[in-house]
Amino acid sequence: MTTINHYQCTGRFLIVVLTIITMNVSFLSKVVHGSFITTTTLTSTSTTTLTSSSIRRNNGWMIRNEKEEIFDRSSLFASNSNDDNTMISDINPLRRGSTVALCTPYLPNGEIDTKSLRTLLQYHVKSETDGLCILGTTGEASLLSLAERQIILDIAVEEAKHKIPLMIGVGAVNPSDVKEATIQAVNSGADAILVVSPPYVKPPQHGLVSFFIEIAKLAKDLPVVLYNVPSRTGVDVLPETIAECYIKQSNIVAVKEATGDVSRVKDIQNACNAAIAKAAANEDTSSTIKKKAPLLLYSGDDSTSTEFVLAGGDGCISVTANVAPKPMHDIMSLALQGNGKQAHELNDKLIGLHESLFCTSSPVPAKWALHKIGMIDNASCRSPLGGELRSEYHGEVEDALKRASLI
Numbered sequence: 001m002t003t004i005n006h007y008q009c010t011g012r013f014l015i016v017v018l019t020i021i022t023m024n025v026s027f028l029s030k031v032v033h034g035s036f037i038t039t040t041t042l043t044s045t046s047t048t049t050l051t052s053s054s055i056r057r058n059n060g061w062m063i064r065n066e067k068e069e070i071f072d073r074s075s076l077f078a079s080n081s082n083d084d085n086t087m088i089s090d091i092n093p094l095r096r097g098s099t100v101a102l103c104t105p106y107l108p109n110g111e112i113d114t115k116s117l118r119t120l121l122q123y124h125v126k127s128e129t130d131g132l133c134i135l136g137t138t139g140e141a142s143l144l145s146l147a148e149r150q151i152i153l154d155i156a157v158e159e160a161k162h163k164i165p166l167m168i169g170v171g172a173v174n175p176s177d178v179k180e181a182t183i184q185a186v187n188s189g190a191d192a193i194l195v196v197s198p199p200y201v202k203p204p205q206h207g208l209v210s211f212f213i214e215i216a217k218l219a220k221d222l223p224v225v226l227y228n229v230p231s232r233t234g235v236d237v238l239p240e241t242i243a244e245c246y247i248k249q250s251n252i253v254a255v256k257e258a259t260g261d262v263s264r265v266k267d268i269q270n271a272c273n274a275a276i277a278k279a280a281a282n283e284d285t286s287s288t289i290k291k292k293a294p295l296l297l298y299s300g301d302d303s304t305s306t307e308f309v310l311a312g313g314d315g316c317i318s319v320t321a322n323v324a325p326k327p328m329h330d331i332m333s334l335a336l337q338g339n340g341k342q343a344h345e346l347n348d349k350l351i352g353l354h355e356s357l358f359c360t361s362s363p364v365p366a367k368w369a370l371h372k373i374g375m376i377d378n379a380s381c382r383s384p385l386g387g388e389l390r391s392e393y394h395g396e397v398e399d400a401l402k403r404a405s406l407i
Helices: 006-032 114-126 145-160 175-188 205-219 239-248 265-281 302-310 325-336 340-348 351-356 364-372 391-403
Strands: 035-043 048-057 060-064 069-070 087-089 092-095 097-101 131-134 166-169 192-194 225-226 252-257 296-299 315-318
Touching: 006 069, 087 252, 092 192, 092 252, 114 145, 114 239, 131 145, 131 315, 145 175, 145 340, 145 391, 166 175, 175 192, 175 205, 192 205, 192 252, 205 225, 205 239, 225 239, 252 265, 265 296, 296 302, 296 351, 302 315, 302 325, 302 340, 315 325, 315 391, 351 391, 364 391
Parallel strands: 097 131, 097 315, 131 166, 166 192, 192 225, 225 252, 252 296, 296 315
Antiparallel strands: 035 048, 048 060, 060 069, 087 092
């Protein structure tokens, strides 16, 4: 009988392992043939590091989570209502309808009120809100540290991930800060990012194109929503600029248009169609026109959001939805179905809210309204917003809440 010593056993075991690995590599190369794999490592000045892999399959994105388990992105967001407003395409989890521009609640000492934040997120899940826009202007993002942003992101993922798409604001004056916030959002499980034109800087249109595309490339396959709000930034992102970004960068999928000008719906659609036609005529193989889904158009102005959608828009990113999430969801659903009469009838009850929630600097009135209806314990905002809503505005906001049957 032949004796097999320890080293021989070890050697044979290693041969078996290497054979299995070789077979698996061969198998994987066949699986991804005709698709593509992208592996990216992003780093910033902080300790934040991102490593992600994505595989394009026939039915949407297959994404690896932290445990390297593969799941299908196209199945993440089953509709939380009976209307057909779930995902726009296989690679875009964003929904048409009402996305709330979520407020950030604080404790009396100024720290983040994590308990109230969870309550708000659960409230929107139950109220059929179609999307969550977190860490935007209404969330006082410019007044939060990166560490505080992480607390909010972690709670949002725990409470709402796989229930409502998470759109994370990453705007800042300094592009370096935008990049750091983008990396953090991707690392934390965001489903999309919202990128505003840098405030105060007032860049030219060609500079905006370069900036938006640079951030979108950093985000890799994460959907990017451009944000145009001239009243806060001092610059209008023109329809032609939006179209250029859309045609040049595949993951730029939507725009939040906060000018209050309903005609922008057709202007942006026409600009995008013209850009597609030009690229096709020039046989521009570097563009992303092949199988490009239409750009999603979200209103960033509550007072005109119903007309915006009836004119061909896809929904709103709403301050009013903080206190009236179900009515805003219903209004947007009716408008998307082309039912203008019923949409207007519901919206008429909220007109007072649309106006009073901007009676002074936002989100000061919205947070007072949330406190009034019992959703948060403390209505204060951070400096320089001046704390709570001044008493001279209480009656206006309270009357609007009553007309909307919220108190």
